[in-house]
Amino acid sequence: MLLADGSILTGTSPDAMNASVEVCHEIEPYCGAFRLNQRVVASVCLHRQPSGRTVVLSPCGVCRERLAVYGPGVLVAVADRRDPTVVVWKALKDVLPDYWMTAFPDEIDAGWTT
Template sequence: MIEEESPRAAGLAATVAACLALIKSRFPDDEDRGAAAMLLADGSILTGTAPDAMNASVEVCHEVEPYCGAFRLNQPVVASVCLHRQSSGRTVVLSPCGVCRERLAVYGPGVLVAVADHRDPTIVVWKALKEVLPDYWMTAFPDEVDAGWTT
């Protein structure tokens, strides 16, 4: 008997696939580029990438576009992945930076984020945001933060 993939696992796999597809379609020349994808509560997936800017201080990360799209659609983010394809063709998983962790924190400690496997940075490992942000600063204000952060 073949076990069917759970809807949650299927959604996470589709999110990674959407991210890879954006990298491949937007940057077909195997250049050193990346993208992000976010799975929303309604099951939709939004993708984004970082545009080039002459002044590096005004560049944005790959996650900004799907993050803003989720807000526009009034949909909570369930999971987020950021991938970077190196010029060699190898694609690595990028854990969300501190700024992206702060952005995702508004959706609660259960948001899943992709991090690289310790043995192989090309393998996605899904972790709850609380696991990668165990000492979240907002816990100092328990009346202002999702209760999940303080338990």
């Protein structure tokens, strides 16, 4: 995760006996950004398969909600449709075009409603 001050934060997802209590890789850098009082500028999630191949994972719905507080211009990595090992950068607004918070324009970044 890239922060506004140029810092890069990384995260990991430890295994747990009960899969329902596991956390995603992004939790750690999200918390770090909050702790450092820094805006998130860009986020990428990579997954290394057992074969050693690394693929790009677009942010899930929960991560999109977490990133949304930093505004519609946050860059997120998504996989190229032809090759999931290739990063394609998109603005969060482009991967979350129908953000539910647009029903409350006085409560969100104006960029979501323009």
